[in-house]
Amino acid sequence: MKSKILKAYNFKKVEDRIYRLWLRSGFFNPDKLPGKRKKTYTIMLPPPNITGRLHMGHALNATVNDILIRWKRLQGYKTLWLPGTDHAGISTQVRVEKELKKQGKTRFDLGKKLFIKGVWKWKKEYGGIILEQFKKLGSSLDWSRIRFTMDKKYSDAVKESFLNYYKKGLIYKKDRPINWCSRCKTSLSDLELDYKEEKGKLWYIKYPLMKGSRKVSRTSGFIIVATTRPETMLGDTAVAVNPTDKRYKNMVGKYALLPLVNKKIPIVSDRLIDPKFGTGAVKITPAHDLKDYNVGISHNLEIVQVIDEEGRITGNAPAVYQNLRVSEARERIVKDLEKLGLIKKIEEFSHQIPYCDRCKTRIEVLPSEQWFVKMDRLAKMAEKEVRSGRIKFHPKRFEKTYFDWLSNIKDWCISRQIWWGHKIPVKGVNDVLDTWFSSALWPFVALGWPKKTRDLETFYPTDVLSTARDIINLWVVRMIFSGMEFMKKRPFKDVFIHPIILTKQGKRMSKSLGTGIDPILLIDKYGADATRFGIVWQLTGVQDVRFNEDSIVMGKKFCNKIWNATRFVMFQISDSRFQISSKLQVSKSKLTENDKKILKALNKTIKSVDGYLTKFRFGKAAREVYNFFWHDFCDKYIEQSKSQIANSKSQTEKENTKKILSHILLSSLKILHPFLPFITEEIYQKLPLTNKKKCLMIEDWFYSR
RNA sequence: GGGCACUUGGCGCAGUGGUUUAGCGCGCCGCGCUUACAUCGCGGAGGUCGGGGGUUCAAGUCCCUCAGUGCCCACCA
Numbered sequence: 108m109k110s111k112i113l114k115a116y117n118f119k120k121v122e123d124r125i126y127r128l129w130l131r132s133g134f135f136n137p138d139k140l141p142g143k144r145k146k147t148y149t150i151m152l153p154p155p156n157i158t159g160r161l162h163m164g165h166a167l168n169a170t171v172n173d174i175l176i177r178w179k180r181l182q183g184y185k186t187l188w189l190p191g192t193d194h195a196g197i198s199t200q201v202r203v204e205k206e207l208k209k210q211g212k213t214r215f216d217l218g219k220k221l222f223i224k225g226v227w228k229w230k231k232e233y234g235g236i237i238l239e240q241f242k243k244l245g246s247s248l249d250w251s252r253i254r255f256t257m258d259k260k261y262s263d264a265v266k267e268s269f270l271n272y273y274k275k276g277l278i279y280k281k282d283r284p285i286n287w288c289s290r291c292k293t294s295l296s297d298l299e300l301d302y303k304e305e306k307g308k309l310w311y312i313k314y315p316l317m318k319g320s321r322k323v324s325r326t327s328g329f330i331i332v333a334t335t336r337p338e339t340m341l342g343d344t345a346v347a348v349n350p351t352d353k354r355y356k357n358m359v360g361k362y363a364l365l366p367l368v369n370k371k372i373p374i375v376s377d378r379l380i381d382p383k384f385g386t387g388a389v390k391i392t393p394a395h396d397l398k399d400y401n402v403g404i405s406h407n408l409e410i411v412q413v414i415d416e417e418g419r420i421t422g423n424a425p426a427v428y429q430n431l432r433v434s435e436a437r438e439r440i441v442k443d444l445e446k447l448g449l450i451k452k453i454e455e456f457s458h459q460i461p462y463c464d465r466c467k468t469r470i471e472v473l474p475s476e477q478w479f480v481k482m483d484r485l486a487k488m489a490e491k492e493v494r495s496g497r498i499k500f501h502p503k504r505f506e507k508t509y510f511d512w513l514s515n516i517k518d519w520c521i522s523r524q525i526w527w528g529h530k531i532p533v534k535g536v537n538d539v540l541d542t543w544f545s546s547a548l549w550p551f552v553a554l555g556w557p558k559k560t561r562d563l564e565t566f567y568p569t570d571v572l573s574t575a576r577d578i579i580n581l582w583v584v585r586m587i588f589s590g591m592e593f594m595k596k597r598p599f600k601d602v603f604i605h606p607i608i609l610t611k612q613g614k615r616m617s618k619s620l621g622t623g624i625d626p627i628l629l630i631d632k633y634g635a636d637a638t639r640f641g642i643v644w645q646l647t648g649v650q651d652v653r654f655n656e657d658s659i660v661m662g663k664k665f666c667n668k669i670w671n672a673t674r675f676v677m678f679q680i681s682d683s684r685f686q687i688s689s690k691l692q693v694s695k696s697k698l699t700e701n702d703k704k705i706l707k708a709l710n711k712t713i714k715s716v717d718g719y720l721t722k723f724r725f726g727k728a729a730r731e732v733y734n735f736f737w738h739d740f741c742d743k744y745i746e747q748s749k750s751q752i753a754n755s756k757s758q759t760e761k762e763n764t765k766k767i768l769s770h771i772l773l774s775s776l777k778i779l780h781p782f783l784p785f786i787t788e789e790i791y792q793k794l795p796l797t798n799k800k801k802c803l804m805i806e807d808w809f810y811s812r
Numbered sequence: 813g814g815g816c817a818c819u820u821g822g823c824g825c826a827g828u829g830g831u832u833u834a835g836c837g838c839g840c841c842g843c844g845c846u847u848a849c850a851u852c853g854c855g856g857a858g859g860u861c862g863g864g865g866g867u868u869c870a871a872g873u874c875c876c877u878c879a880g881u882g883c884c885c886a887c888c889a
Binding site: 114115116297302309332333334335336339347379380381383384385389390391392396397398399400401458459472504505507508511512515517576577579580607609611613615644645647650651652653654655656657658660661663664665666667668670671672673674675676677678679724726727730733734741742745746 | 815816817818823824825826828836837838839847848849851852853881882883884885886887888889
């Protein structure tokens with residue numbers, strides 16, 4: 108058969124051209140969409156960190172978002188998908204510092220001003236790459252509304268929200284033990300820690316008991332404490348036991364002599380102490396442990412900081428230990444204690460050690476003056492929105508993660524001593540805000556808050572938030588209470604928690620491990636449509652996806668199938684001035700059994716795709732369209748149509764078959780479009796249609812909403 | 813220490829309130845260049861549904877238990 112259309116589908120000749128067509132049409136912008144479109148449908152793109160190129164997780168999320176947006180756009184909604192990028196405070200800073208390290212420099216060598224300049228340069232480069240990647244995927248984002256979490260207006264909004272909280276008394280400043288990264292030189296919230304199980308030791312140390320309360324020299328007997336961190340004993344200001352612990356009943360109220368420091372410290376009782384751990388007696392270091400700090404507060408204990416911000420022993424410790432690194436100090440202290448015969452025994456002990464999530468440096472807990480957000484009231488609001496069902500999680504089980512975290516939440520430490528971020532708007536403070544403080548405002552600040560903009564009025568609350576489960580607490584929770592606090596309304600109705608893409612071996616995809624796949628490579632190899640379809644095809648289950656390139660190969664074959672089915676239909680209708688009308692004009696009595704069957708299958712497919720997409724079952728939806736098009740339409744109906752056309756008794760019968768062929772094709776393009784936007788648009792542009800729209804993207808759906 | 817998931821043909825996965833011969837993609841084996849497509853068509857091989865126990869007329873599908881895998885949460889020092 109001779110045709111102007113090539114036999115095999117060549118995505119390379121299509122995708123960039125079609126994307127430009129869409130951009131020119133302006134239809135990514137809800138204000139430029141044709142028709143009345145009263146109902147809105149909004150998704151705020153989770154702004155990717157500008158730390159580097161997008162990975163498969165982003166590609167998955169972008170695909171899922173775009174499917175929803177295109178589906179709703181076809182259904183006649185006024186759709187907005189708003190793009191942006193996140194400055195990603197500490198992550199980006201660490202990333203740029205890594206680059207500097209290649210030249211043997213630290214950020215301190217450069218100084219703050221130059222360093223920040225360098226980060227902006229980095230932002231410009233990677234921010235640009237990221238946006239290009241979204242375009243390659245076919246994302247129908249409204250580029251006219253793009254935002255960056257540190258653009259001028261956004262920064263103003265962040266300031267506004269901080270002051271707003273502050274005036275309400277929800278933000279306060281306090282000096283207490285916090286998590287400290289000695290490399291980043293900043294505080295960190297609990298969520299920014301990465302715990303690793305490590306084999307360590309449990310040292311049983313004898314603290315001499317003091318007989319009276321005066322003479323340090325007169326000691327009699329010992330109280331033995333068990334600890335994993337002997338070096339912190341330099342800052343001990345008490346020994347604590349559980350009040351119910353009979354073993355120590357007569358010791359409470361007396362004193363012990365802190366070895367090496369030779370200081371008198373009280374023995375107190377506190378319910379926080381677990382009598383079953385170790386000896387039941389615990390050394391209390393209020394400066395370097397939050398629990399000890401709390402014990403210290405209730406017993407009015409002294410707070411002695413012995414580890415500084417460099418991770419070295421401070422001047423508060425005996426001279427021999429001063430300035431030693433924590434690990435060196437530990438070695439020395441154990442040795443010294445052994446010499447004094449004060450180590451009763453050493454046990455093997457494995458426990459979780461906190462590391463900086465970003466730079467993998469061991470975290471120290473030390474006292475520092477920081478800013479906190481009071482969480483109790485905000486947490487209650489956030490909980491209520493989900494309990495009431497006003498915000499729903501999909502899959503529902505992730506609501507448990509959400510509730511669990513909220514139910515024992517602590518105040519949020521929001522100040523950081525890094526350089527890249529939003530400056531805390533208080534005089535004399537050089538700290539910046541936790542990056543999640545600004546991300547939490549994304550759904551409404553990106554729409555114009557604090558100004559009462561038309562966008563805010565039109566598009567807030569948004570419809571769906573789609574993200575990965577690892578940031579439910581970091582981000583989703585905080586967006587919800589921020590939305591409630593500042594907008595008095597939920598920021599979105601549905602939260603779709605998508606799976607995480609693993610390697611085929613079930614390992615996490617990671618650049619550093621070399622297991623990551625760049626979605627752009629897949630797009631170059633198979634096309635964006637095939638890549639999208641292959642990814643979505645795998646989103647069937649309830650847990651993580653082991654990425655399999657085979658499914659993308661399948662996506663590519665599917666595109667080819669669609670292309671060739673089109674060629675067949677086009678050939679059938681090419682012999683006349685045939686025009687495909689959007690409404691099928693064939694009287695029911697003239698339909699053959701085959702005709703009826705395929706029309707019925709079409710309706711069923713439309714319904715089930717709608718149903719599955721409503722429930723965020725993307726993989727199922729993809730399989731429905733695939734099966735319908737390939738098996739019902741191509742394998743069966745197209746084959747049947749050949750004989751129907753050849754054997755038809757009248758011209759009308761022949762025409763009917765052609766009408767049905769082209770009707771099914773056009774309808775299929777609509778259903779397929781959210782999944783495979785490029786090829787379907789390309790074909791649409793070539794079809795002879797009455798009432799042809801400028802783009803398939805804005806065609807009429809099968810029924811009106 | 814708690815919690816949430818997962819374990820189905822070689823590989824990656826479906827099997828939604830128990831419904832007849834357990835499906836799909838990729839791979840494999842036959843046969844086909846039939847004028848949409850060989851990036852294809854038709855046909856086929858291949859599974860004791862992680863182990864054990866239970867409920868039932870009937871169980872990948874419900875319950876219990878064991879094992880393995882992955883993830884999340886946690887101020888046992």
